[in-house]
Amino acid sequence: MSSQRRAVCLLSGGLDSSTAMAVARQEGFDCCALSIDYGQRHRVELEAAARVALSLGASRHLVVRVDLRAIGGSALTGEDPVPKGREPARIGQGVPATYVPARNTVFLACALAWAETLETGDLFIGVNALDYSGYPDCRPEYVQAFERMANLATKAGVEGRLRVSIHAPLIQLSKAQIVRWAHELGVEFRLTWSCYDPAPGGRACGQCDSCLLRRKGFSEAGIEDPLEYAL
């Protein structure tokens, strides 16, 4: 049996979560990738997650279904339009329609459950507070509060066998810094997917907040984004 430490890595298939998993690998973890099928309209990201998990050498890739569509409250799981064409500088102001209520709390809860089953306390998440698109559950104080709660939540924690640690290596970085780090770590950008609202033909829309932040990040990093955009 390997003595390599395991980590559960939340992997959406986007640039940030792929980079966070590459960081986990770089730090020597055996990466167990976890993706959540939550009824997102950009379900194509789950295929990207599978490609990235394989490419980065994850030892497992689990997809768990959680029906957030039944709960509603977001343009990402409902019929409301995804906002398009916003100024990147304004994206961080206010919480946008693409916010999914308590999404990272649901995701981290599932990651915690799987981590306990796998007997590890190390969780990686690609949240980012700088270009964070206005999501409250991407801020350092949120991540710290989740970690504290998680250490009181589990059998393994109570029995003193595990200490939960939420790794958020990108939390203070700009998108350009993330692109550069991902490049150094060997993330294959062509395998990733960021768009919230795929255009006909399977291309990224190019105009949703997620596309705009990604394009700005690549542009500022001076690295070419291999994805094709509809607009």
Next chain:
Amino acid sequence: MSSQRRAVCLLSGGLDSSTAMAVARQEGFDCCALSIDYGQRHRVELEAAARVALSLGASRHLVVRVDLRAIGGSALTGEDPVPKGREPARIGQGVPATYVPARNTVFLACALAWAETLETGDLFIGVNALDYSGYPDCRPEYVQAFERMANLATKAGVEGRLRVSIHAPLIQLSKAQIVRWAHELGVEFRLTWSCYDPAPGGRACGQCDSCLLRRKGFSEAGIEDPLEYAL
């Protein structure tokens, strides 16, 4: 539009969650009942939840699917046997095989998501620290830490529109006290379901931890339990 305050009430259909929802009703809340279909082997409890929601006048009842069976690690979602015939006095010692990794964290995360959609911060959960069967995520310090995290997690919280409050009215009560309170509040015991491992013919097994704690509670309260037990 009614000015009645809404609450999201986690409702498994068991004695504790039914009583917690009856408390919410007593306190004047418009109760929105939330049940989680997580792949539990005692899926029959979801039917009990629907009956109880109706009986207690919930204005809504939502069932959300979360595939914890994919995550594993519990006798309640897998093939391992449910422990039977333990001494009630010993049930609280150690965490049993029926523990589901991070279950209450996953449940409360879903409740938080729905609460934000419904524009309320009041969540009710029937956790109980005394006869708590050894589950770490039923303790007061856990509930407090979840509440603190939840207040940093949501758009509504960050914008100052909601304050999240996790109500756990049963947390310090014995099962006998819960039975008496439920009786006063008009909970219809015959509609509830507690058994982890239903016997053929749809009866409660009578010997799992949940049946044993329930029977002990009714016995000590001097109230008759209308459920039929196989053993």
